[in-house]
Amino acid sequence: MAGDPYDVKFQVLAREGRARAGAFTTPHGAVETPAFMPVGTRASVKGLTNAQLDAIDPEVLLANTYHLHLRPGEATVAALGGLHGFARWHRPILTDSGGYQVFSLGDLVAVDEDGVTVKSHLDGEKVRLGPREATAIQEALGADLVMAFDQCCRLPAPAAAVRDAVDRTARWAEVCLAARTRDDQALLGIVQGGTDLELRARSAAQLTALPFSGYAIGGLAVGEGPEALRTTLAATTALLPETKVRYLMGVGLPLDLVDAVALGVDLFDCVVGTRNGRRGHLFTHDGVLRIGRVEYARDEGPLDPECACETCRGYSRAYLNHLYGVDEHLAVTLLSLHNTAFLVAWVRALRRALLDGTFAATSAAMAARYREGEARWTALHALDPEGRHGSRRAAAEREARRRRRFPEDGA
């Protein structure tokens, strides 16, 4: 490697209980934490232009190594100036290692000491990804923050399998550190271990012994349930150094974000904003509003009166209900835009509360209001469980179209 690894100079600026507000530097600007990172799977946050994204003001954007490796390929991205030049996005970017995607999307052929071979979910071609490949691909993509290649387990899994994945992740972490040739990217290690607290401790000990710029917590929000998530997270963040940035991968529901910030997490990413937006599920300060429901057909109010996004400032619930109901392209944009803006602003509000010294009261009030809103919707929807616009057949057709357009949404 050319010089010393990039130093993000992570600083804790305020603390309340285990929660903390911090800041760090990257070659493309400073990052203030805690922060929610929108996901641009294929170097695009689905449905949004750069100008729309810029107005949302995310601290960091995430892009997926596995998807970009398949299309257009890292050589093309590198030839066009890396992700920053290619996507013309001039603020900080993080790429994941491809580990999660390769284990969840690919049709597994073999796992060995040097990596994983899968058949591509696109065309069945064999794809090989390991710590060396993931490091080289991420160097070509050129993000500011890059991730070590890890092995994820699908839960539930036998303890021996989770332990093997933890130990292999640690060996791969060392290979990633040694394989680096760039000195302008910060490399983060990923703590695995499922919901087994002893294995989490083992993984945290293995990885914090290595000189990473920060630590991610992987392998959660994969169906273990909210209690197990919370317990595992509480135990794991306690084992990570206070002086390094912490990133909880794949968690983005508003109440989970409140809990995780309280436990000392600094960075988050999740596709839940854009994906739920496409399904007509909109986050608001009062819980999730289902815009396709018939009660919004003549509602002139904004999605969320307290949201400052373009959708909430410029459009009514009635118009959004119509766009969603007839499956207009603009619906994907406006609904994804609001959800992305909401999650970024939601975590930023928690940061502000930390800096103001009001985190406990503010976060409790935010969570209580969100829960009360959810309870009201649930009661309302119980009176009219269908509540949908148009016939059952029209709704089924709309759902089928969405699945064809966004196959990665799943069922």
Ligand SMILES: [Zn+2]
């Ligand atoms: Zn909004």
